[in-house]
Amino acid sequence: MEPFKPLPATPVRLGFVIPERNVACETEFPQFLPDGVTAHFSRLPREGAALTQESLIRMMDSVEHQSRLLGGIDARIILYACTSGSFLGADDALDTIAEKIATASGVAAVTTTRAVLDALAALQARTVFLISPYPDDIHAAEIAFLEKAGHPVPGNATFGCASSELIRDINSRDVEALALSHRSAIRDCDAVFLSCTNLRSMDRIAALEADLARPVISSNSATLWRAMRGAGLTPRDIGAGRLFGLDLAGADPSGRARGGWGLAG
Template identity: 30%
Template sequence: MPCRHLSVYSQRAKLGLIVPPTNTVNEAEWMRMVPDGVTFHTHRMKLHADTASEAGRKALMDDLEEVFAMLKQARVDAVAYACTAGSMINPVDSLPDDLTARTGVKAVTTSASIIAALKKLGVTRLSVATPYADRLNEHETHFLEENGFAVEKLIGLGIGASGPQDYVRIAETPIEQVAAHARAAFVPGSEALLITCTDFPTLPLVEQLEAVLGVPVVTSNQATFWSILRTAGIDDRLAGLGQLLRNH
């Protein structure tokens, strides 16, 4: 159980959240999920396109350590680096483990949370919907396959094809378009539908899609929130947010 530094509004846990600079969805969805007595506290950090090279990984870690140091002053119980593409690094636990060791704060990342959630649900065959363009979609497919999952189908909306300046459009995708895109991505026989990107509005769709498709639906924000709650010692089962948070 983490050491507690409780306060009036954070009677059970304080969580730290790191999001990319254009992200406006993550906090909005976490606000709708957070149980009583738990608070979260946010910091923005620039995107890192290169996480594969030694120099790119070092730049990412330097920025994360700086932000962790600031959030640590709020006595948070755990910190989430909530960026799907920016945390798709294998081995999947290497980034959160390195951050925990370097900062002394329990760390979770979105991509490691997604893998943990899918394994907890006991699924391996996936349909995947993203807002991304081809380059990131290919990277995500390889990331999932390297972690033991079969990607039956993965489709994106093509946002970001002309560069990161377009990423702000992800949050502006109408929910009806997100729903249609998710349904188009699903292949019968898949064991789960995965919808990725922490800036992609998906929370109102999770239960609806599970009812229609008959399989668990995992999203970036839902999985990251589930992971940080459990890491912080909060074991609540939360209704209306999909099988992951209801049953695990």
């Protein structure tokens, strides 16, 4: 399979706006980046560590300022790397946040939630087994979002974390063990989705796909894949799941999807 190749003679900088207590993106992304491609981060303040819908939605208040900082380094694309922060709130939050970032920074932008929908489309996966670290109300809101977006969730599991610090304490083998404990339910799904950009799991995705015989994506794998596609990099197996061997399906690489797999109805 052809390796990723940056566009000629120009370093490729990928920008990511992340929640202030997120430590997983900065840990996972550099491990999988090809030579000549770098990841750069800006943080969104959020009041307190407790995971509440209100506090996650309010992170948007500073997104324009924080993304403008990434525009100053000539980032090729900016990803709003927070799953819950881009599916909570209004139905069109996953795209309106990206539009705010693009307007403020002058750089094409995509949210993690849009990246996940793009990834499911590329994998031709409809039904999803969802694993998240979220408290019950946010976990339920994510199931409702996915189903409204045309992706039924026949099975699910959550670590039920009440705060960002508790998510940080989960390691990738914990995520793998939880997924494998639901092996029989996963057989009834097209794909497994490991939600939350602060949940480490990218190093276990390839092994999970082999064990479960299903494609597996995480918020971080979908976010990094979408950033690479939006930056014009070509498909390559990087050891983080079959997703990275795929290109976008029916989408503008520098913007939102074209028809058929956004929010339903």
